[in-house]
Amino acid sequence: MSETDKIAIVTGGGRGIGRAIVDRLKADGATVVTCGRGARPADLDPDVAWVQADVSTTDDADRVALEAAALGRVTVLVNNAGVQIEKTVAETTDDDWSLLIGINCKGVFNMCRAVLPLMGEDGGSIVNLGSTSANVADPSMAIYNASKGFVHSLTRSVAVDHGPKVRCNAVSPGWIMTEMAESGFALARDPERAKADSIARHAARRFGKPEDIANTVAWLVSDQSGFVTGQCFTIDGGLTAASPLQPGLF
Template identity: 45%
Template sequence: MTRFANKVVLVTGGRSGIGAATAARFAADGAAVVTAQRGADPAHEWIEADFLDPTTPERLVAEVIRRFGRLDVLVNNAGLMREGTALETTEEDWAATLQVNLTAPFMLCKHALPHLIAAKGAIVNVGSIEGLGSNPRHPAYCASKAGLHGLTRALAVDHGQQGVRCNAVAPGWIDTELNVAFIESLGDPETFRAGIGDIHPVGRTGTPEEVAALITWLASDEAAFVTGQVWTIDGGRMAQLSLPKS
């Protein structure tokens, strides 16, 4: 497919997990892809980026424009999760989580918008079902993702008439490298896999490629009338009411 031919796409956190699958999908569809994260990306052009550094977003967008002269799609995928209840979460943990998950995406959008307006481009933010509900011990993460969902709607409202669409995806449990490693670290990973499958109506967890397919569709002309939406992709998990264990 060549639906992104002659388009330039920036994917943050594009070296692994959902980001890597998204970058690969855009590249397969003809885009020039740049990823941004700590460390090299052997699959695509890349830029070193630390999203805890507040100067990173402006520098990152400027470097993409320097290399390619345009920007058509921004995918804010890089994220940070630090666990702890409100009593356990330090101010540093709170600030770092919001910086990476919410402030950096906002600043990336801010600096990218003039170029996206010129290109009539698109933004896709990677939120989470934890912006809609909560797992235990995730106050900072949930707040940051709920904020990202709100930012998505605000950008769509403010910049739709300038030709920029903005949507978000809210993934549930996805089999990224980190999640797979977490399962394998448990004492009984097979029992955990069976249990986590049971809380999804489709009977399984998701893959990064499935999320990437939604992200690329939202960025494409096929979704030209879609903006300001948060698309849940969770195998039905949020739709299923829980029952007491038998």
């Protein structure tokens, strides 16, 4: 299947990593449908379909899938929508739990369940946005960390249960400079010093850009990755490969 034959759903495509994925798949020739809880962003490509929806709600997730299916057979799903709450377990409220787990976990489940039947016998590719936070916990983000562990596990289950017709993989970003990352650094006593220390721990000596993730997603939904499924790809500039010893001291 050529890129121009692909109909792709990207959740949470209004900004940040999601927008970069939308733009990349569109540039590759796919027909793209994206969604978000708010109104259509004014700067979104006019050729990209926008559905105002909350994927944590089953009816909304089904509606996104059906609007995409009206354009033809859905071949790509990218589950990018997510929220971040900066709290420990003791600080987390029931409302925090419902919001974050609803979007980060139930939203991914809802969209997979809605889209899998639409891919049919000819199959397709699903990419879920996980995080390095699923493997090494970021401080004061307890249920966010846990939610990404769910995403990684669900990714493997979808790949095993629905292969070979459907491939399912996850991309685990590290520090990608978006509004969500900025809010994480804001938790530090000295945010600028925390950023400088973090950059020093990256083998790439920089933070990631949304386009870095979009490039990986584009490969995973292409025929070039046809033998790749059930995997979680860490895209973090070498951050989690490094020793915790402070660079320059040894």
